[in-house]
């Protein structure tokens with residue numbers, strides 16, 4: 001087994017807690033530090049870009065289900081790949097979530113390209129949103145400048161979704177590969193939000209050059 005594939009602490013913990021991927025802890029850390037999933041008035045609406053296999057979506061659905069006792073939350077998600085639907089009603093590791101969180105009117109998933117206009121329209125029609133999260137990442141080539149450029153295109157698209165479909169006061173949490181024009185993206189976030197920050201969760205692999213940008217309080 002290659003070193004990169006060896007299950008680590010976060011992978012094993014994700015398995016135990018019923019998430020398909022270790023990436024869930026990056027969102028969890030940001031939520032705990034910055035209060036991203038903070039119920040306000042009315043239905044709390046979240047848009048998850050690059051959502052497969054579905055750990056972030058599940059974290060949002062589980063967290064909002066526990067914070068809003070009687071619904072009041074909605075999640076829309078998109079990915080090129082399908083979700084690992086079996087985790088929606090996960091029962092491994094002694095956790096029993098009862099119902100299928102991926103089923104029902106509180107959740108919408110579209111399999112497609114987030115840069116596609118029809119996909120964008122279907123997500124726009126379900127907004128406006130209180131929070132846009134994007135873990136979208138290109139299939140890496142090993143060429144760092146190509147990978148960084150593609151990641152920036154996706155992160156720029158996520159900022160564009162946020163600019164168009166976030167409510168005033170809403171937040172953005174977006175993955176970006178460090179390098180290239182990444183600082184220019186953070187500058188744009190700072191122009192459009194009351195606060196813009198760079199945040200590298202402890203659960204990111206130490207050798208990874210990914211980081212996350214946050215926009216808090218859309219102007």
Ligand SMILES: C[S@@+](CC[C@H](N)C(=O)[O-])C[C@H]1O[C@@H](n2cnc3c(N)ncnc32)[C@H](O)[C@@H]1O
Pocket residue numbers: 020021023024049050051052053054055056057078079080081112113114115135136137138139154
């Ligand atoms: C790191 S994974 C996301 C993991 C996810 N947050 C989770 O917790 O399960 C990155 C995802 O971005 C998706 N992606 C890349 N480019 C995309 C695009 N143009 N449109 C939609 N999804 C895209 C990939 O298919 C991949 O599933």
